[in-house]
Amino acid sequence: MKKILTTAVLVLGMSMMTEAQTVISNESLTHDGTNVTVSFDVDTDVRDLPSNRKEVIMPYIYNGRDTLWLDMMEVYGKGRYKRERQVNHIQGDKDWELGENQVMKGEVYQYTSQVPLKRWMKSANLGIRRQLVGCACEQELAEENLAEGIALFEEPQMPARRIPEYVLVDASREWDFGQDELEIIFKVSKIEIDSSVFNNEVTFGKILAAVDKIHSNPHYKIDKIEVAGYASPEGRPAFNRWLGENRAKALINYIIEHRPEYNLTMDDFRIRNGEENWVGLRRVVAASEIENKDRVLEIIDDETIPSELKKDKIKWIDHGKTWKKMLDEIYPHLRCARYLAVYYDSTNDEAVDIINQANALIREGKYAEAYEHVKPVEDDMRAFNTVGVTFMMQGEFEEAMKWFEKALDGNCPSAQKNIDAINAEYEYEAGQRAAIEEYLKKYE
Numbered sequence: 001m002k003k004i005l006t007t008a009v010l011v012l013g014m015s016m017m018t019e020a021q022t023v024i025s026n027e028s029l030t031h032d033g034t035n036v037t038v039s040f041d042v043d044t045d046v047r048d049l050p051s052n053r054k055e056v057i058m059p060y061i062y063n064g065r066d067t068l069w070l071d072m073m074e075v076y077g078k079g080r081y082k083r084e085r086q087v088n089h090i091q092g093d094k095d096w097e098l099g100e101n102q103v104m105k106g107e108v109y110q111y112t113s114q115v116p117l118k119r120w121m122k123s124a125n126l127g128i129r130r131q132l133v134g135c136a137c138e139q140e141l142a143e144e145n146l147a148e149g150i151a152l153f154e155e156p157q158m159p160a161r162r163i164p165e166y167v168l169v170d171a172s173r174e175w176d177f178g179q180d181e182l183e184i185i186f187k188v189s190k191i192e193i194d195s196s197v198f199n200n201e202v203t204f205g206k207i208l209a210a211v212d213k214i215h216s217n218p219h220y221k222i223d224k225i226e227v228a229g230y231a232s233p234e235g236r237p238a239f240n241r242w243l244g245e246n247r248a249k250a251l252i253n254y255i256i257e258h259r260p261e262y263n264l265t266m267d268d269f270r271i272r273n274g275e276e277n278w279v280g281l282r283r284v285v286a287a288s289e290i291e292n293k294d295r296v297l298e299i300i301d302d303e304t305i306p307s308e309l310k311k312d313k314i315k316w317i318d319h320g321k322t323w324k325k326m327l328d329e330i331y332p333h334l335r336c337a338r339y340l341a342v343y344y345d346s347t348n349d350e351a352v353d354i355i356n357q358a359n360a361l362i363r364e365g366k367y368a369e370a371y372e373h374v375k376p377v378e379d380d381m382r383a384f385n386t387v388g389v390t391f392m393m394q395g396e397f398e399e400a401m402k403w404f405e406k407a408l409d410g411n412c413p414s415a416q417k418n419i420d421a422i423n424a425e426y427e428y429e430a431g432q433r434a435a436i437e438e439y440l441k442k443y444e
Contacts, residue, residue: 021130021141024146026040038059042108042109051077051080052079056072057111058070058128060126061115061124063123068118071100073111074103076103122154123151124150125147129141162425163395167385167415168386168414170359192250224270225252225270228244230277230280233277233281234327248271252271281300351383352382354374355383358370362389405419
């Protein structure tokens with residue numbers, strides 16, 4: 001009977017020790033952008049904490065598998081304090097006393113600990129683990145949560161997409177020849193037409209067929225036929241302007257001579273450009289596989305460099321090898337006269353009105369409505385730039401770029417300004433992403 005009673009007392013004693021825990025209140029987790037400060041009050045007046053034991057409180061912040069332990073705290077019973085002081089004296093530390101976060105039972109202690117702010121602390125929890133230490137043994141007490149779901153770290157967000165200024169082009173009554181490359185190619189420094197080279201004969205056939213098509217339709221009356229003449233940017237500017245203008249005139253004379261039945265004169269034509277073909281050069285270089293392409297495009301795009309100096313800078317690349325490659329493979333395509341368009345009066349060309357009405361909606365800031373309005377004629381090359389602007393102004397840059405590139409191929413130079421504006425925003429966004437990534441590295 002005595003043995004059974006002793007066992008019961010031991011079990012009761014263990015139960016009392018398990019309940020012998022300090023009381024924690026006023027938990028707080030704050031941060032200053034760099035560090036997290038954890039604080040709480042600890043009431044150590046625990047009646048049932050045995051004198052020969054100490055309670056060890058181990059706080060920690062966690063989120064899933066990520067855990068960061070804080071400074072631990074120790075609450076001493078009187079007997080345990082005397083024993084540790086005696087042991088330290090024996091070991092030579094005769095001045096040993098309780099240090100930071102070490103207190104005697106019976107006090108109300110304000111605990112504070114600081115740790116670095118981490119990226120995983122987007123939803124942080126505060127937990128504690130307790131131990132009773134003494135009499136050559138350690139007893140784990142139940143873990144508990146003091147706070148849950150505290151948002152300490154806030155992921156930085158990309159700023160809202162900036163929308164660049166747009167360039168709109170109102171449509172005119174112009175015959176759409178699709179994507180045909182109606183270009184006549186000339187030999188170096190020549191203005192005479194040679195139908196036997198560069199597939200010119202086939203191109204002449206397309207040009208004359210276009211003139212026939214417009215004249216055969218009773219709904220149309222020719223206003224102006226537009227022709228552009230170009231020179232490759234390799235000689236002197238004044239000579240190149242002369243070349244461009246006279247190449248255009250050569251094509252005009254060819255059309256007049258081969259279609260005498262239409263009684264066309266030079267007054268029925270409009271010459272556009274008539275100068276160095278830098279736009280064409282950029283387009284052909286960008287589509288090519290020549291070495292140092294990026295360096296060439298950088299020089300072409302630099303508006304601070306005069307044309308003559310651009311040529312010199314390109315010549316200096318790779319000791320002239322890139323320049324020679326361009327002379328052989330690229331510049332022949334730039335010595336041309338291009339049949340661009342026919343402007344006319346018409347009774348049934350509704351696309352012009354639809355495109356210009358959509359442009360008016362864009363100027364009012366009604367971008368989605370403008371797209372729906374122009375959608376029925378979006379296959380008309382005159383609408384490409386307008387469609388691109390509707391997407392650009394809604395922040396859909398990728399889709400907008402597709403339309404601007406089509407517009408550029410369809411002889412709408414203004415589309416290049418919209419492309420440049422979007423590329424500038426891409427560079428800005430890349431810079432913002434890099435800044436955010438650099439910021440996040442500090443909190444890994």
